[in-house]
Amino acid sequence: MSDTNETTRTPEHILVAVAWPYASGPRHLGHAAGAYVPPDIFARYHRMAGNHVLMVSGSDMHGTPIMVAADKRGVPTRELAEANHRDIAASFERLGLSYDLYTTTLTPIHYRVTQDFFLRLLERGYLFEDTQLAMYDPEAKRFLPDRYVEGTCPHCGYGDARGDQCDNCGRTLDPIDLIEPRSKLSGARPETRETTHFFLDLPQFTPALLDWVEGVGRHWRPAVMNFTLGWLHEGLKPRAITRDLDWGVPIPLPGYEDKRIYVWFDAVIGYLSASMEWAERQGEPDAWKRWWALGADGTAPGRAYYFIGKDNIPFHAIIWPAMLMGYGGFALPYDVPANEFLTLGGQKLSSSRTYTARLPFLPEALDLFDADAIRFFLTINAPENRDTDFSWDEFQRRNNDELVATYGNAVHRLLSFLQSRSGGIVPEPGELTPTDEAMLAQANAVFAAVGEQIEAVHLREALRLTMGLAGALNRYLDEAAPWKTIKTDPARAATALWTALQTVSALRVLTAPFLPFSAQRLHELLGDEGSVHELTWIMRPLPAGRALPPPAPLFRKLDDEELAALVQRLAPETPETGEPL
């Protein structure tokens, strides 16, 4: 067995920054496909490849929708946010997401870092105060975000237009233009009031951002770069970073007790504050600097990847970099591999196989299916280049025909045969034929190919290549046909079985980033102890003579009736939640 693909390069510091889920309710499969599963694959691979990975995220706890939902239920805002946070964290754990820290924006350290950012940007002249007109609900005694004002659209006459946009004609609106405006909270007619807020002076950053994007953006996904350049060329506008609320990070200046720093400004700072919190918990309070602090010559300490959905591009490719530039001394994003959306658009409404009109929430999906089956579907059909369509038919097909039939079966047919014909003992190989050599060479080569794709954040292609090795193993077994040669040429059968077993041993390593739970089961079926995730990203030899435990299938098939019965338990309607992240 050769270790030729073992890398000798020095370990890198890789920051895996994962979008902060908004703690307004459960996340659904679309969120997982877009922003949560990809970084986990990326982080797991980089750990196995020997790099120093820091993967942090947390729940975004502030913002108006959470406040409003809590008011409606008559519970304290903090209580609802924390309950939602616990649910999200639990489903992430069940999905196998390997955060080094998954925290919230309610921690003391987050408040401290956010206020520090505020003061530093203010001191450096990147924040200014200005007075604006805002809608005020006299009954709820609260200022209203634009979308909490409803009324008749001045363009098309639609009666339920929101203050920010008309859902009927799609036009962008100003709430002041609405005919017969009413508060979404109380129904009262909103008043216009003056209010003073702090603004982030984004125009100051435009030239520096353009320079930066035109350099680093070259390896970004084209959609992300075009979108970002579009904003920059259009000209940035100052953006209010405070609100008239009592839910959020307080403004660290006297006289602003009735205002708060608004959620989008504090949420992106979470990447930094969570890294600091992680370091403190490690008992090494400065450890975060290894991923964040620029060197004396301004060089980045490693590479920072921000995994988000496409709706979040402005925050991560423009606003957060501007904030970092303004503060100074911290590494900017290296890549922002934003995914498109998982949609339900193509589902045929007339089909009897249409079960729901919405994407399932993670807790529901995880109650019904193995995490690896979900991860497999979300990755092999990931919306990397464009929106991709979700349907239960497609989920079943990918699971049954690809995950189970190709990969699961390749493993199971081999291990079962070994168990029944040679008592589960890994045989001693004889002389290798060219076919055997080719099988092993391919397994070895797949490590480099998959690694290259993951590093480029082409996870879908990476998983496809991995499954390709399972397909090659099936073909190898058919050609070598040990079930025949075992009767005529036992030594040849032994060598073929040994070769196939080495390939399965490679697959348990190769699938580990994508399918962490089944990779661990396979690791144990191969008679190894400990965690498969602590192995190195190279061929893992399986020694001859080892006795393997009795095999069990890695995955289960979903038959039509079972799937239909399971999925019909899902609530047909979308429960009340806030917006996606």
Add this chain to the structure above:
RNA sequence: GCCGACGUAGCUCAGAGGCAGAGCAAGGGACUCAUAAGCCCUUGGCCGGUGGUUCGAGUCCACCCGUCGGCACCA
């Protein structure tokens, strides 16, 4: 309305100047180790439309149609 992305086989999706691809579905075949799985062969495409650039265009350009997203107080 403005900006951007996308439109490729029945389905889900790759490909980005040089002979149209994969998986699944469909048709045929040989096999029996395996969760009726796996393997081999075959069928299947006006690459959304029109016009242009080019020796050559899914690929580059213009316009049109369709879908999705953004348009700064949702995050």
